[in-house]
Structure formats: C-alpha cells, structure tokens
Amino acid sequence: MPERPGKNLKKHHAEIAALIMEPMVQGAAGMIVFPRGYVKAARELCTRYQVLFIADEVRSVLAERKMFACEHENVRPDLMAIARGSPAYAAAGSNPCYNSIYAAFLGEVQDLKTFYHGHTYTGNPVACAAALANLDVLLRSRYSKPCSQD
Numbered sequence: 001m002p003e004r005p006g007k008n009l010k011k012h013h014a015e016i017a018a019l020i021m022e023p024m025v026q027g028a029a030g031m032i033v034f035p036r037g038y039v040k041a042a043r044e045l046c047t048r049y050q051v052l053f054i055a056d057e058v059r060s061v062l063a064e065r066k067m068f069a070c071e072h073e074n075v076r077p078d079l080m081a082i083a084r085g086s087p088a089y090a091a092a093g094s095n096p097c098y099n100s101i102y103a104a105f106l107g108e109v110q111d112l113k114t115f116y117h118g119h120t121y122t123g124n125p126v127a128c129a130a131a132l133a134n135l136d137v138l139l140r141s142r143y144s145k146p147c148s149q150d
Contacts, residue, residue, distance in 0.1 A: 006045050013049035018078075020054040023069035040073040052078045052101075058093075067138060092127040 009016065023039045026032040046053035055070050055077035070077055078101060083093030107113035 006041070009045050009049045009051060013051055016049075016051050018052035018054050019046050020056055022056045022058075023075065024072060025069075037073065039070065039075050043073075043075045043077070046078075054079045054081065056080075057082045092124070092131040094131075 009019070019042060021039070021042060024034060026034070043053050045051075053075075055068070055075070057068050057070070057080050066072055068080070068082075070080075079095060079097040081093070081095055083091065105113050
C-alpha cells in the first residue's frame with residue numbers, strides 16, 4: 001500500500017511544488033491499485049496545502065471507458081501528462097493544464113521563462129495528424145469529454 005500523501009504534505013507543503021501520481025494504478029511500482037477515494041483524497045490535500053496536483057495519465061489514459069483515469073473519482077488535476085502512439089515513428093504526447101499555469105510560463109526570452117513540453121518527435125506531422133484524428137473520434141464516441149479548463 002502506498003504511503004498516505006497527507007503525512008508529507010502537511011509537514012513539508014511549503015517546500016513541495018507538486019505531487020505527481022499515476023491515478024488508479026501506480027504502474028511504475030509494479031501495478032499497485034489505489035483504493036477507491038485515494039486519488040480524490042490526494043487532490044483535496046493538494047488543494048488544501050496549495051501544492052500542484054499532476055496526474056501522470058500516460059499508462060491510464062482511456063481507462064475503463066473514461067478518457068482519463070482521474071474521471072473515475074471526479075478529479076481535475078492542475079496538469080496532466082498524456083501520451084500514446086507508435087514509439088518507432090509517431091509518438092505523441094501532451095501536457096494539458098489550466099490556462100493560469102500555462103500563463104505563468106509565458107514571457108520573453110530574457111525573462112528566463114519557459115514551458116518545456118516536447119520530446120525528440122515534437123511537431124512530427126504524422127503524429128500530429130494521427131493525434132487530431134484520434135481526438136476527433138474520441139470526442140464523438142462514448143468516452144467522456146475532457147475536463148474543461150479555466
């Protein structure tokens with residue numbers, strides 16, 4: 001069983017920028033399934049202690065008839081990491097976030113602000129076309145709509 005997030009957040013929240021977790025199941029640690037309510041409780045603690053909640057949805061995206069695993073507990077993360085595709089030539093990823101978070105990184109080069117959100121295949125036209133076509137199909141299907149942004 002994973003450690004309860006509240007213990008460390010309560011004690012160290014002033015030093016913690018974000019809590020990053022895989023919702024529903026922690027795949028990187030050997031497929032640990034979180035008990036129902038765990039993700040929602042983690043989100044509520046992050047809100048209470050003003051710590052960003054980042055959902056790593058790379059493995060769990062499209063989990064059990066939902067577009068995002070967070071939706072199973074009605075959780076809206078501050079930022080998400082999502083990706084899918086063929087690793088050989090057309091991998092695609094995205095980091096959806098609230099506009100307020102994105103805006104915090106906007107500025108001129110001399111402002112030393114940036115929002116890194118790319119990888120080796122960034123801007124690959126085949127991956128972008130495939131991603132847009134998939135989003136179109138998903139948004140017209142039985143999957144839920146993605147979380148709205150501020």
